[in-house]
Amino acid sequence: MSFKHVALLGLGLIASSISLALKRNGSEIKITGFSRSKETRHRANKIGFCEVFESIKDCVSGADLIILCVPVGAMADTMSVAAPYLSKGAIVTDVGSVKAHIIREINPRIPKGVSFVPAHPIAGTENSGPEAGFASLFDGRWCILTPTSETSIYATLKVKDFWQSLGATVQEMDADHHDLVLSVTSHAPHLIAFTMVGVADEFAQVTKSEVINYSAAGFRDFTRLAASDPIMWRDIFVNNKDAALEILGRFTEELFRLQSAIRRKDGEFLQKYFERTRELRRNIIEAGQDTSEPNFGRKS
Amino acid sequence: MSFKHVALLGLGLIASSISLALKRNGSEIKITGFSRSKETRHRANKIGFCEVFESIKDCVSGADLIILCVPVGAMADTMSVAAPYLSKGAIVTDVGSVKAHIIREINPRIPKGVSFVPAHPIAGTENSGPEAGFASLFDGRWCILTPTSETSIYATLKVKDFWQSLGATVQEMDADHHDLVLSVTSHAPHLIAFTMVGVADEFAQVTKSEVINYSAAGFRDFTRLAASDPIMWRDIFVNNKDAALEILGRFTEELFRLQSAIRRKDGEFLQKYFERTRELRRNIIEAGQDTSEPNFGRKS
Numbered sequence: 138m139s140f141k142h143v144a145l146l147g148l149g150l151i152a153s154s155i156s157l158a159l160k161r162n163g164s165e166i167k168i169t170g171f172s173r174s175k176e177t178r179h180r181a182n183k184i185g186f187c188e189v190f191e192s193i194k195d196c197v198s199g200a201d202l203i204i205l206c207v208p209v210g211a212m213a214d215t216m217s218v219a220a221p222y223l224s225k226g227a228i229v230t231d232v233g234s235v236k237a238h239i240i241r242e243i244n245p246r247i248p249k250g251v252s253f254v255p256a257h258p259i260a261g262t263e264n265s266g267p268e269a270g271f272a273s274l275f276d277g278r279w280c281i282l283t284p285t286s287e288t289s290i291y292a293t294l295k296v297k298d299f300w301q302s303l304g305a306t307v308q309e310m311d312a313d314h315h316d317l318v319l320s321v322t323s324h325a326p327h328l329i330a331f332t333m334v335g336v337a338d339e340f341a342q343v344t345k346s347e348v349i350n351y352s353a354a355g356f357r358d359f360t361r362l363a364a365s366d367p368i369m370w371r372d373i374f375v376n377n378k379d380a381a382l383e384i385l386g387r388f389t390e391e392l393f394r395l396q397s398a399i400r401r402k403d404g405e406f407l408q409k410y411f412e413r414t415r416e417l418r419r420n421i422i423e424a425g426q427d428t429s430e431p432n433f434g435r436k437s
Numbered sequence: 438m439s440f441k442h443v444a445l446l447g448l449g450l451i452a453s454s455i456s457l458a459l460k461r462n463g464s465e466i467k468i469t470g471f472s473r474s475k476e477t478r479h480r481a482n483k484i485g486f487c488e489v490f491e492s493i494k495d496c497v498s499g500a501d502l503i504i505l506c507v508p509v510g511a512m513a514d515t516m517s518v519a520a521p522y523l524s525k526g527a528i529v530t531d532v533g534s535v536k537a538h539i540i541r542e543i544n545p546r547i548p549k550g551v552s553f554v555p556a557h558p559i560a561g562t563e564n565s566g567p568e569a570g571f572a573s574l575f576d577g578r579w580c581i582l583t584p585t586s587e588t589s590i591y592a593t594l595k596v597k598d599f600w601q602s603l604g605a606t607v608q609e610m611d612a613d614h615h616d617l618v619l620s621v622t623s624h625a626p627h628l629i630a631f632t633m634v635g636v637a638d639e640f641a642q643v644t645k646s647e648v649i650n651y652s653a654a655g656f657r658d659f660t661r662l663a664a665s666d667p668i669m670w671r672d673i674f675v676n677n678k679d680a681a682l683e684i685l686g687r688f689t690e691e692l693f694r695l696q697s698a699i700r701r702k703d704g705e706f707l708q709k710y711f712e713r714t715r716e717l718r719r720n721i722i723e724a725g726q727d728t729s730e731p732n733f734g735r736k737s
Contacts (some may be wrong), residue, residue, distance in 0.1 A: 154659045219724060260653065262732045269731070294642075322651040322653070322654045322655065323656065330655075334694055335691055336691045338717050340621055349717075349724045363711070364715045367711035374707055384636070392689065405677050411665075414630075415665075417637070417648075417663070421660055427660070433661065436728050
């Protein structure tokens with residue numbers, strides 16, 4: 138590990154997991170942290186996964202790696218406040234789920250002599266806050282870097298090393314393509330889960346207790362995604378609007394195709410469709426991206 | 438347990454789980470089984486969870502409880518073949534996920550002196566076939582009975598006892614209401630999962646390997662439901678058409694409301710919506726209907 142001092146701006150699930158993964162490695166690296174919420178700083182201090190500071194200035198002073206771990210909508214302001222205090226040669230990176238927007242916002246705020254490497258670790262749980270972190274969060278997961286033509290190759294390599302040391306496999310990708318891929322594998326599934334849970338919650342002919350009691354028939358799977366951090370997701374949809382709307386439009390077309398097959402009682406079409414989707418889960422399990430245990434191996 | 442001989446028509450996940458749960462109880466009950474597929478009969482024989490017969494006639498002869506465990510679309514034919522061989526006083530029940538349709542199909546096929554109690558255990562996994570069963574499948578799960586005004590109260594009580602002995606909690610409900618509740622908690626979530634997986638599978642700008650590699654960002658949750666038995670689900674949608682289309686229509690309206698909020702960048706609306714859906718998961722966990730472990734406690 139070639140970094141000596143990592144500064145975490147934002148102290149939620151990802152920041153605390155980064156810190157715990159670094160400590161798991163037995164690394165002697167200095168880890169400082171900041172959150173604009175006094176309560177979050179207090180909670181992070183109690184867990185003790187990093188040295189918590191009351192100001193961005195004190196947090197980033199002397200750091201050679203600064204990681205923006207705040208919601209996408211707060212990144213630009215956080216960067217503006219940090220900029221004057223960054224050391225020459227420092228590298229800034231982020232963990233945001235949308236990349237083109239972040240590059241547009243962050244690049245102009247990076248001071249001379251400092252590099253920015255846009256990054257997105259594909260890892261997380263439905264829980265949020267500093268208590269939600271754990272050291273193995275990134276093990277076997279992907280981390281996507283989206284360097285632009287202006288990004289320092291040296292800084293990109295150092296950030297790549299960093300993520301590999303936390304257990305992740307690193308892949309480089311164009312930022313716009315990243316935003317489209319993630320709208321398919323993350324943003325659209327989340328929005329659809331939020332929608333389904335919202336519908337169930339207010340479907341007047343069915344009571345809330347019925348929805349809860351009979352949720353094991355499938356619905357409960359959606360509630361995990363729909364329990365994810367509301368502010369994080371608000372910022373993702375607002376700032377990856379075009380890609381999200383494109384895939385949601387495609388989703389609606391496909392839903393209408395299936396609804397029409399149900400209306401026509403076209404069993405053959407439905408069966409063939411469901412055989413194809415079953416196949417994709419097998420591919421995901423074979424690629425080590427999900428458990429093969431039934432029901433995700435859940436205990437309840 | 439007041440039944441002496443249970444006949445299982447169909448030898449998939451539910452039938453094998455019923456048998457294993459009965460044996461777990463140390464019950465001396467006779468369990469016979471039949472599947473129209475020779476291969477499935479062979480596999481069930483190898484596992485040895487029941488005495489497998491080559492014909493429905495031999496399977497049901499002398500049974501005092503006959504459980505229809507075939508896909509919804511095969512129930513009527515199975516019942517027609519079994520009817521002449523049922524003993525006087527026998528009780529027929531089923532495990533189908535749609536109830537109004539099954540009642541319409543099965544009731545006229547029940548011989549004099551035999552009772553039919555429509556039932557639906559809310560339990561299962563994405564796996565199917567005789568190997569997929571396990572003894573604890575029904576523990577802490579609900580089983581819904583939908584007796585009609587013609588249904589024998591005595592037979593209903595006996596089927597209730599039976600499901601309780603397998604670990605389930607039994608609830609009675611009107612068949613049409615059952616079909617609406619399940620369209621919210623099971624049928625619509627499955628169709629939406631099938632749709633999302635179908636979209637991801639053929640979204641031309643995103644490769645299949647990208648969909649697989651980055652599925653841990655949310656998408657993989659949908660693939661579990663979309664890996665469920667294609668024939669079972671074909672029959673459910675075709676035979677619970679009206680309720681399924683009603684809730685899917687409601688889903689589309691709601692999706693459009695959220696899409697419109699994204700288009701207008703209405704962050705406040707989105708955040709409030711996501712806070713509400715987060716709450717519902719807490720309720721489900723408190724009701725013991727899902728695990729509180731992050732990521733469903735999955736190991737990968």
